[in-house]
Structure formats: structure tokens, C-alpha cells
Amino acid sequence: MEKIGFIGYGAMGSMIIRGILRSGVLKESEMIISTRSLNKLSDLQKSHPEIEIAQSNKTVAEKSQKIFLFIKTGQVKESLEEINDHTSVNTHIICIAAGLTIENIEKVFPGKISKVIPSLTSEVNEGISLVAHNLQVTPEDAEFVEKIFQSIGEVKIVNEKEFPIATNLTSSAPAFISFIIMKFTESALEHDIFTRKEAEEMVTETLYGTAKLLQEKDLTFEDVIRQVATKGGITEEGLKVLDQGLTPLFDELFASTLKKYEKVETQLDNEYEN
Incomplete structure (x- = not known):
């Protein structure tokens, strides 16, 4: 069964994943997660045993066409290069790396890309997640991303040039x-x-x-x-x-x-x- 992939389980990533699970927008059996320190996932695995824990990012890419990158900005290029040979023309990358433009991501991964800047207030299902998509993202792909983040707050679609000001008004x-x-x-x-x-x-x-x-x-x-x-x-x-x-x-x-x-x-x- 095709999975929804998640790479990274840091502070923001874990918050979003917990929110997704609380909302029920995805079933735990639909999700596969990898992170550098697998011990971070032990509590998640105990509370949600049907989530698949992957030993590598490559496994996530092989099993998923939609992949959320919940990693630091400085790790995005390396991670994309690592999984590139395991993606397809239908793979959709959803990235939350601040300061990283879609144009730069396209230099490493020339496919479907969505950029999302979430807010800490999503922890209590409030606030706004900023979302932008590249031209290869279909309306169905965009609807999926927006549905995920609407489950933990509000969503505002922005032009990528608007991110710096919009981030001050929301995420920061x-x-x-x-x-x-x-x-x-x-x-x-x-x-x-x-x-x-x-x-x-x-x-x-x-x-x-x-x-x-x-x-x-x-x-x-x-x-x-x-x-x-x-x-x-x-x-x-x-x-x-x-x-x-x-x-x-x-x-x-x-x-x-x-x-x-x-x-x-x-x-x-x-x-x-x-």
C-alpha cells in the first residue's frame, strides 16, 4: 500500500505529525516516518503502533509519492540528493524549510514541490500555515497539502515573494x-x-x-x-x-x-x- 512519507521528527515536525494524528485527517496505517535519531520515535510508535518506522529516508521515498520534509533548512539538499533515485515523476515534496526558495529546491528535485511555513500555534489548532506551490503541483496535489494543514489551523496561499513579510505576521x-x-x-x-x-x-x-x-x-x-x-x-x-x-x-x-x-x-x- 502506498504511504504518506515523513522525513524528520524534530520540534516542528513532531508537532505537525501529532496534530495530523489528533485530527484523523490521515490514518496512522497510511504514514511512514524516518528520522536521524530513531529513538525519538519510540513514544510515537508505542501510542500509534500502526505507523511504519523506516530505517532510512530511501525507504520512505520508495514507499511514498507524497513526502513531507520536516528537517532543518541545511539538511534539505543532502536529503533530496539521498532520495532522488528512489522518487518518480509523481513524487510530491512538501517542505517546511524557512528561507529556502522553491527555485533552489527545483535545482535538486525537478518535480512537484510545495513550500509550507507552519506556526507554533498549530499545537492548539490555531494560527495560519503559509503555503505556496510550484507549477507542477496539480489542483489535487494542492488540495491534499491544504487539507493536511487545515486540520491543524488555517491555511493561506501566498506568492513565494510574500513569504518574508507573511512569516513575520504568522510564524514569527x-x-x-x-x-x-x-x-x-x-x-x-x-x-x-x-x-x-x-x-x-x-x-x-x-x-x-x-x-x-x-x-x-x-x-x-x-x-x-x-x-x-x-x-x-x-x-x-x-x-x-x-x-x-x-x-x-x-x-x-x-x-x-x-x-x-x-x-x-x-x-x-x-x-x-x-
């Missing part, structure tokens, strides 16, 4: 938001009123409630600001400070991350030329 955003909230909370702690645990609980519940309010009541950010900040009030005073400081800060954040993204892409361009 949980870290950015957490850092901002952490610093916000730490400033409150300087006044010695609440413990760290108390302050973090208050701001976390408020953050969750705000996101829920925006989504369930179909409010905009401006709607929330207008409803909370009365003219001449205390909240408005705080917003003035944020307005002065955050705009240049976020401009710098985007400039810095986009520059880093461009640098990574250039390095990978050179690597894939050889």
Missing part, C-alpha cells in the same frame, strides 16, 4: 508577541504590587480575551482601541507613548528581519549552485 509573530508582553509585564513588576505569576496570569487572560473578542465579534484593532480608550482618559495617555515608540521600532524590526531573510536566501542560492 508568537515569539514577537510573547517578547512584547513579557517586557510589558516586567515593567509592571517594577512597582512591586503583584508577583510575576499574578501579573503574567492577568496579561495572558487579557491577551486571550482580546484575540477572542477580535475574532468572535468581528472587531478591528481600531474598534477595540476606540471602545477601551476614552478621550482624555488614562488609556489614551498610554497609547500616546506607544504611538511614539512602537512605529519606528516595528519599522526597524521588519527592516532587520527582511535583511536577514535576504542574506539567508543569498547563502542558499550559492549553496544550491554547487
